[in-house]
Amino acid sequence: MIFTDNGGIAEILKSIRVHGKGKDKYDNVRIGINGRLDTIQAAILLAKFEIFPEEIERRQTLAERYNKALG
Structure with a gap:
């Protein structure tokens, strides 16, 4: 599923x-x-x-850990 507000991309x-x-x-x-x-x-x-919001939150937490460890 893709969301966009750009009509050209949508077409x-x-x-x-x-x-x-x-x-x-x-x-x-x-x-x-x-x-x-x-x-x-x-x-x-x-x-x-149903579990999408929790998955996004987990991914964000992991991304923050990687940024701290690698940054």
């Missing part, structure tokens, strides 16, 4: 999401991917959203 990412499609169905303007989740992947992602 590029939408194009990549649908195999590089441009304005027309048969207008392929870039190399794209099929990044859609299957049912199992979606279920796992939904479950991970």
Whole structure:
């Protein structure tokens, strides 16, 4: 999942999401991917959203430790 407030970036990412499609169905303007989740992947992602804030906090704590140790 990607969040942006930049319309140009949003359009590029939408194009990549649908195999590089441009304005027309048969207008392929870039190399794209099929990044859609299957049912199992979606279920796992939904479950991970519940612990997402704690994971971010843990990562931030570790980053601070690395900065102190290496800085």
